[in-house]
Amino acid sequence: MMRMVLLGPPGSGKGTQAGALARRRGIPHIASGDILRANVKEGTELGRRAAPYMERGELVPDELILDMMAERLAEPDAAEGYALDGFPRTVAQAEALDGRLSERQQRLEAVVYLEVPEKELLRRLSGRRICPDCNAIYQLETMAPRQEGICDACGGGLIQRKDEQPEVVRRRLQVYARETEPLLDYYRRTGLLHEVDGTIGVDNVLAEIDGIVKGSATEAAGKRQA
Numbered sequence: 001m002m003r004m005v006l007l008g009p010p011g012s013g014k015g016t017q018a019g020a021l022a023r024r025r026g027i028p029h030i031a032s033g034d035i036l037r038a039n040v041k042e043g044t045e046l047g048r049r050a051a052p053y054m055e056r057g058e059l060v061p062d063e064l065i066l067d068m069m070a071e072r073l074a075e076p077d078a079a080e081g082y083a084l085d086g087f088p089r090t091v092a093q094a095e096a097l098d099g100r101l102s103e104r105q106q107r108l109e110a111v112v113y114l115e116v117p118e119k120e121l122l123r124r125l126s127g128r129r130i131c132p133d134c135n136a137i138y139q140l141e142t143m144a145p146r147q148e149g150i151c152d153a154c155g156g157g158l159i160q161r162k163d164e165q166p167e168v169v170r171r172r173l174q175v176y177a178r179e180t181e182p183l184l185d186y187y188r189r190t191g192l193l194h195e196v197d198g199t200i201g202v203d204n205v206l207a208e209i210d211g212i213v214k215g216s217a218t219e220a221a222g223k224r225q226a
């Protein structure tokens with residue numbers, strides 16, 4: 001059982017790490033951005049309402065996100081834990097998640113913050129490609145697909161995200177600093193926050209997070225026995 005949150009600015013590696021960790025631990029990787037992009041692609045009411053915010057690099061309003069995430073977290077595969085990526089992103093979202101967990105006598109085991117300097121974020125995002133079919137993530141310089149433009153995992157065609165133009169990336173970074181950075185103090189106060197250097201290579205970052213997850217699981221088991 002592991003309920004964890006990956007926090008960090010755009011391009012810090014939340015999706016990369018949450019995906020790897022979820023595969024390793026057999027828990028779902030729940031990414032609010034992926035759910036939103038799937039809704040935009042399918043042309044749902046939620047997608048139609050969210051798209052203008054996403055294209056500008058702004059946050060989608062909390063009420064839309066909270067309904068969407070409540071629905072996703074209620075699915076059976078989330079009963080035994082999850083790796084959350086991109087949610088919560090505001091203090092109001094974090095409070096709503098805490099409320100939901102305490103109603104169910106549940107708690108988060110760990111919040112991992114991936115620290116990456118802005119220059120590196122901009123470099124990574126300019127060469128990112130994603131698979132819209134299976135959500136796999138690539139980087140043309142450092143994690144290129146075996147065959148250009150084709151997803152290694154499912155054979156889908158790779159695309160560049162619509163919110164990857166430089167001015168939208170700049171806006172996303174500003175919005176992150178204003179709306180999401182306050183969550184670091186929020187989770188620091190609860191003792192759940194673990195800060196990880198996100199620049200040390202994908203496998204090294206994963207090893208660090210895995211160590212944190214193991215430590216948190218052992219601590220939680222100790223508390224249950226006490």
Ligand code: AP5
Nearest residue numbers: 010011012013014015016032033054060086124128139202
């Ligand atoms: P979302 O999809 O969540 O985007 P984001 O938070 O901006 O994060 P990214 O997906 O850009 O980056 P990441 O940290 O996952 O990095 P990645 O692993 O891809 O949100 C998009 C939009 O949806 C928002 O702007 C907003 O409008 C809306 N939204 C979503 N959730 C919301 C919410 N809760 N509330 C309101 N609105 C919401 O890695 C980046 C690149 O770096 C990749 O190419 C990867 O291959 C590479 N890389 C990863 N790790 C490493 C490493 N260690 N070394 C070198 N390269 C690496």
